Amino acid sequence: MYELGVVHRTVDRPARPDVEALAPFGVSTIHEALGRTGLMRPYIRPVYPGARFCGTAVTVLLQPGDNWMLHVAAEQLRPGDVLVAACTTECEDGFFGDLLATSIRAQGAVGLVIDGGCRDADALREMDFPVFSRAVNSKGTVKATLGSVNIPVVCANAVVRPGDVVAGDADGVVVVPAERLAAVTEAAERREANEADKRRRFAAGELGLDMYGMREPLEAAGLRYLD
Missing domain, CATH: 3.50.30.40 (Ribonuclease E inhibitor RraA/RraA-like)
Known part of the structure; x- marks a missing residue:
């Protein structure tokens, strides 16, 4: 109330x-x-x-x-x-x-x-x-x-x-x-720095599949590529 x-x-x-x-x-x-x-x-x-x-x-x-x-x-x-x-x-x-x-x-x-x-x-x-x-x-x-x-x-x-x-x-x-407030500001600063690096790597052509190590989990989950 x-x-x-x-x-x-x-x-x-x-x-x-x-x-x-x-x-x-x-x-x-x-x-x-x-x-x-x-x-x-x-x-x-x-x-x-x-x-x-x-x-x-x-x-x-x-x-x-x-x-x-x-x-x-x-x-x-x-x-x-x-x-x-x-x-x-x-x-x-x-x-x-x-x-x-x-x-x-x-x-x-x-x-x-x-x-x-x-x-x-x-x-x-x-x-x-x-x-x-x-x-x-x-x-x-x-x-x-x-x-x-x-x-x-x-x-x-x-x-x-x-x-x-x-x-x-x-x-x-x-x-x-x-x-x-202080802890969140520090975490936001770290996140921004991390994202700046990822942005650079994406811009250079690297795929999220490789950057985030997704290929093996996707394969284990059953994803198949068909040509």
Whole structure:
């Protein structure tokens, strides 16, 4: 059960340089470095091509068709934060648009993830304010029902706690638990170095069959070549 009607003002954020060290890596690389965990559902998509972010989570729990708590959450943002909005039940209404983007950017936010709808997509693109949402929907919302700010939430099937690191790009959104940030960054660096070598070998014409030692297992599995 969610805790409703509360705003937790204290968020234990990782050090900014540690978050920035993760930022150059893509979501797929981070997901692999995290042990193939942490992804939000693939229906969470960037509102415009090229949108990406990496920052610390401030979480907000919304009620369906009600964006009141987004305004409450804006006050809790700090530079480098990503606002992560979950909803108590499925809803694709347009909770967020260019006015709220202007507001939360002024507080230092570097992006928004919302398991719901947003609108003003063209304006968000022109602002280059990264939004990843469940839907783009013009339908408006009200301000009538309390949710909460800075509680653990489940957003698109991913658990997000205040202060966790959230990254988004064209491949989706991934959540890195704050306590695993350093280890995941190191694993991502190793993976990138390894992939650079493989990319060079592929470009030179080497086959994955040989690079990954697949021939014998394929033969043992019964693969036959017929001329």
